[in-house]
Amino acid sequence: MRRHGESAPPNLPGTPARAHSDWATLGRLLPYLWQYKWRVIAAIVFMVGAKLANVGVPLLLKQLVDTMNLPPGDATALLVVPVGLLLAYGLLRLSTSLFTELRELVFAKATQGAARSIALQTFQHLHALSLRFHLERQTGGMTRDIERGVRGIESLISFSLFNVFATLIEVVLVLTVLAVKFDAWFAWITLTALVLYITYTVLVTEWRTKFRREANEFDSAGHSKAVDSMLNYETVKYFNNEGFEARRYDESLER
Numbered sequence: 001m002r003r004h005g006e007s008a009p010p011n012l013p014g015t016p017a018r019a020h021s022d023w024a025t026l027g028r029l030l031p032y033l034w035q036y037k038w039r040v041i042a043a044i045v046f047m048v049g050a051k052l053a054n055v056g057v058p059l060l061l062k063q064l065v066d067t068m069n070l071p072p073g074d075a076t077a078l079l080v081v082p083v084g085l086l087l088a089y090g091l092l093r094l095s096t097s098l099f100t101e102l103r104e105l106v107f108a109k110a111t112q113g114a115a116r117s118i119a120l121q122t123f124q125h126l127h128a129l130s131l132r133f134h135l136e137r138q139t140g141g142m143t144r145d146i147e148r149g150v151r152g153i154e155s156l157i158s159f160s161l162f163n164v165f166a167t168l169i170e171v172v173l174v175l176t177v178l179a180v181k182f183d184a185w186f187a188w189i190t191l192t193a194l195v196l197y198i199t200y201t202v203l204v205t206e207w208r209t210k211f212r213r214e215a216n217e218f219d220s221a222g223h224s225k226a227v228d229s230m231l232n233y234e235t236v237k238y239f240n241n242e243g244f245e246a247r248r249y250d251e252s253l254e255r
Helices: 022-067 075-128 131-135 139-181 184-231 233-238 242-254
Strands: none
Touching: 022 075, 022 139, 075 139, 139 184, 184 233, 184 242, 233 242
16 A cells, blocks of 8 residues: 555554564554453463463373272272273363363454454555545455455464463473473473474474465555456446456466
8 A cells, every 4th residue: 555655554564564474563552452451361371371271181090090009909909090091181172172262262252353443444444545545546455455464364363372472371381391200301302492493493494484475465556456347347447448347357367
């Protein structure tokens, strides 16, 4: 939209004059998300609980297997201890799924509310633009960009909080278990492998991003040509430009 000479307001996420880092983008989304701070806090608590239960499952399974080596003698101990650990193991497995579902249930309204606020602000901003912008509009591409932006906001919030942050918590827990229960070298080897994997993933993702961005631009251009052609149906028919519009649309699809 800036190619039409219009500047985006400073408080609109996703419309900065220059490229921002991912953390800066998340920082701009936080005010919208923090309107539901109690839901966010509850979702984080459920997420941490799910990760603790997930890490505790193999530890409890180890204890359950070890109890099978009890010396014969006390029949009650032979029965009660394994059964108790087995029930605890089942509860931990259940709590992992339960906390995950509760997290999704609590956080859904926060994600949808933040996306709704941003979409509404973008809609109001479009109405505040000058007549020149709307005369030179590309309605199809603009609507596709808005739709893609709203979906991207939902994915970014969910992925950052429940994938990246949750994975970091789980990595710290696992490294702690490896360092305490085994040798510190196991933790260092695991950490090195994770650093190499993360570095490779970031580099490949950055390389792929430019191709994805180009694909999105071509998709928006094609959608813009199709929708704008339909909106100006009378003009196209008046000048017998059906073939020309079809060729323009086909060129966009071919890219």
